[in-house]
Structure formats: C-alpha cells, structure tokens
Amino acid sequence: MPDIVTLTINPAIDLWSEAEVIRPTHKIRTWNDLYDPGGGGINVARVLxxxxxxxxxxAIAGGVTGALLGELIEEARVRYRLVHTDGRTRINHVVFERRSGAEYRFVLDGPRVSPAEIEACLRAVAEVPCRYLVASGSLPPGVPATVMAEIGRIAAASGARYVVDTSGEALRAALAGGGVHLVKPSLGELQELVGEDVSDPAAQDAAAMQLVETGRADMVAVTLGPDGALLASRDGVLRKAALPVEVRSTVGAGDSFLGAVIWSLARGESPAEALAWGVAAGAAAISQPGTKLCTRENVERLHAPVRPATPS
Known part of the structure; x- marks a missing residue:
C-alpha cells in the first residue's frame, strides 16, 4: 500500500525545446529537446x-503516445498504473526563445474520455488504499467536473486525505463536495473562486481563510509567483517569500511546490515547515531547464537557510 497516490485524468508528454527566435510561417529549428511525463498528478509523483x-x-493513457508516457514514467522511477483510453495521450510543447528569454506554451485539450473509461479509472483509485490521495491537473473532454467530488468521496471512504490542484468548474466541484484536506489554487484561481479582487496581501489572506472557515478545505496553499506562497488553516495564515534563484523555466514549479508540501505533511511536520519545503521545491524547479523538476539535493540546499514561515 503506497503512502500517497496521485491521480492524473489528463496526462501529457511534455516536450521542451529551445529556439533562437520564433517567427510566423518560418521553420523554427529547435535543440536541447527534453521529453518528460507530465500532467499535474504525474509531476507531483515525480517530485515525491x-x-x-x-x-x-x-493515470489515464492511450495510443502510441500512451505507451511512450509509460516508458517515460518508468525512466523517472515512479511506480505507476495506467488506465486505458481509446484516445491518444496528448503531447504539450514548450518552446524557450533564447533571444527574448520568453517561454511559449502549447497545451492540448487531450483525448475525449468515455464514461466507462472514467469509471475504470475511479475503480483503480478505490483499489489502492493510501493516506493521501492527490487529484491534480485538468480534465479532458468528455469528463464532467463532478468527477472531482466523486474522487473526494472515494478518499473519504478509504480514510485518505484528499488533496486537489485543478481549476475552473473542476475546482469548484471538488470544494463543493467537501472533505478536501488541502487545495492549491494559483492567485488567479483563488480570485475566481471567491469572486473578489485579491491583488493585495490582506485580501489574499481573507480569501484563503474564507475557504477554510466555510469548510471547503482544511488547508489552502496559494502560489503567488514572485511573491512566494501562503498557507491558510484554522490556525491562521502563514506566508513565505520567494527565494532568489535564476529562473530557467517555470514549468512544473507549482507541482514541485505541492509535492514538497504533501511530502512534509505526510512526515508529520507542521504547516509552517511544509510551506518552507514547498517554497524551496518551487525555487528548485524554476532553476532547472525545461520540464525537469526539483531534485532532493537542490530542495535541501535551498531549504536549509530559509527561516520558518511567519504568520501573516
């Protein structure tokens, strides 16, 4: 029985490339191509x-690209189980333009998933008892947002702590279903959830605490980009500033943050310590090129000098 199970309903093969400059109609020659298994839950599992x-x-996967996804997960040394879909697993492409330093992200919808395939996926989740069940990433075409609440019911039935990282209707459905232990919205997703401006820190704290006090989640971890992150619980709000590292790619930073937070909480550490580990992992991820995620060595190196998170 694994300690933590991650679920990725819409996984991807993440391709990252470098180009000198991106121009319309021209052939864009790329180099340093990197292929990694992707999708929120798979990325979180890689970090863990x-x-x-x-x-x-x-994860749900299919076609020749689904087979490649499994091969890439094996190379990442992650224990996994793939649930078959008739569609082909999507391939996302991120191109780093060297001349400008900008990243261009091309993200596909993913294959349509049938109700029968979703049911098979939920059965697979229910068959693996765990302490933490993490549902992370977008939903593909054909999957209703209510599936996020159904996953929460599976977690509750098995006694697992339910962790959610998604967006839009899927995020609202997960929180409406109740029983969420930890939710990780971005700042934009938090604003969409509460329907109010959250541009200043006081508003951010109040919005995160609103989700806790209304019982939609036990803890709310909000990634704030260059401003770091916050973690709200019934004990209040903790904040951690971003760490000064060279940004090489922002791909997977949020997944690295979440993976480290879960890792810390699963070890019985405090929310303050979990937040510190999360910020260190996010910083470690953005200092890596392309779709490479944080390593334990880099996380520990960045975590060591960080002072404990302080109440907001």
Missing amino acids: TNLGADVEAI
Whole structure:
C-alpha cells in the first residue's frame, strides 16, 4: 500500500525545446529537446519520488503516445498504473526563445474520455488504499467536473486525505463536495473562486481563510509567483517569500511546490515547515531547464537557510 497516490485524468508528454527566435510561417529549428511525463498528478509523483516518498501514480493513457508516457514514467522511477483510453495521450510543447528569454506554451485539450473509461479509472483509485490521495491537473473532454467530488468521496471512504490542484468548474466541484484536506489554487484561481479582487496581501489572506472557515478545505496553499506562497488553516495564515534563484523555466514549479508540501505533511511536520519545503521545491524547479523538476539535493540546499514561515 503506497503512502500517497496521485491521480492524473489528463496526462501529457511534455516536450521542451529551445529556439533562437520564433517567427510566423518560418521553420523554427529547435535543440536541447527534453521529453518528460507530465500532467499535474504525474509531476507531483515525480517530485515525491525524488524526495524519497512512497507514492504511486495512476493515470489515464492511450495510443502510441500512451505507451511512450509509460516508458517515460518508468525512466523517472515512479511506480505507476495506467488506465486505458481509446484516445491518444496528448503531447504539450514548450518552446524557450533564447533571444527574448520568453517561454511559449502549447497545451492540448487531450483525448475525449468515455464514461466507462472514467469509471475504470475511479475503480483503480478505490483499489489502492493510501493516506493521501492527490487529484491534480485538468480534465479532458468528455469528463464532467463532478468527477472531482466523486474522487473526494472515494478518499473519504478509504480514510485518505484528499488533496486537489485543478481549476475552473473542476475546482469548484471538488470544494463543493467537501472533505478536501488541502487545495492549491494559483492567485488567479483563488480570485475566481471567491469572486473578489485579491491583488493585495490582506485580501489574499481573507480569501484563503474564507475557504477554510466555510469548510471547503482544511488547508489552502496559494502560489503567488514572485511573491512566494501562503498557507491558510484554522490556525491562521502563514506566508513565505520567494527565494532568489535564476529562473530557467517555470514549468512544473507549482507541482514541485505541492509535492514538497504533501511530502512534509505526510512526515508529520507542521504547516509552517511544509510551506518552507514547498517554497524551496518551487525555487528548485524554476532553476532547472525545461520540464525537469526539483531534485532532493537542490530542495535541501535551498531549504536549509530559509527561516520558518511567519504568520501573516
């Protein structure tokens, strides 16, 4: 029985490339191409594996690209289980333009998933008892947002702590279903959830605490980009400033943050310590090129000098 299970309903093969300049109609020659298994839950599982956690990744995959996804997950040394879909697993492409330093992200919808395939996926999740069940990433075409609440019911039935990282209707459905232990919205997603401007820190704190006080989540971790992150619980709000590192790619920073927070909480550490580990992992991820995520060595190196998070 794994300690942590991650679920990725819409996984991807993440391709990252470098180009000198991107121009319309011209052939864009790329180099330093990197292929990695992707999708929120798979990325979180990669981070947890790097940190030494006992984790299993469950994902829906199909076609020749689904086979390649499995091969890439194996190369990442992540324990996994793939649930078959008739569609082909999507391929996302991120191109780093060297001349401008900008990243261009091309993200596909993913294959249409049938109700029968979703049911098979939910059965697979229910068959693997765990302490933490992490549902992370977008939903593909054909999957109703209410599936996020159904996953929460599976977690509750098995006694697992339910962790959610998604967006839009899927995020609202997960929170409306109740039983969410930890939710990780971005700042934009938090604003959409509460329907209010959250541009200043006081408003951010109040919005995160609103989700806690209304019982929609036990803890709310909000990634704030260059301003770091906050973590709200019934004990109040903690904040951690971003760490000064060279930004090489922002791909997977949020997944690295979430993976480290879960890893810390699963070890019985405090929310303050979990937040510190999360910010260190996010910084470690953005200092890596392309779709490479944080390593334990880099996370520990960045975490060591960080002072504990302080109340907001």
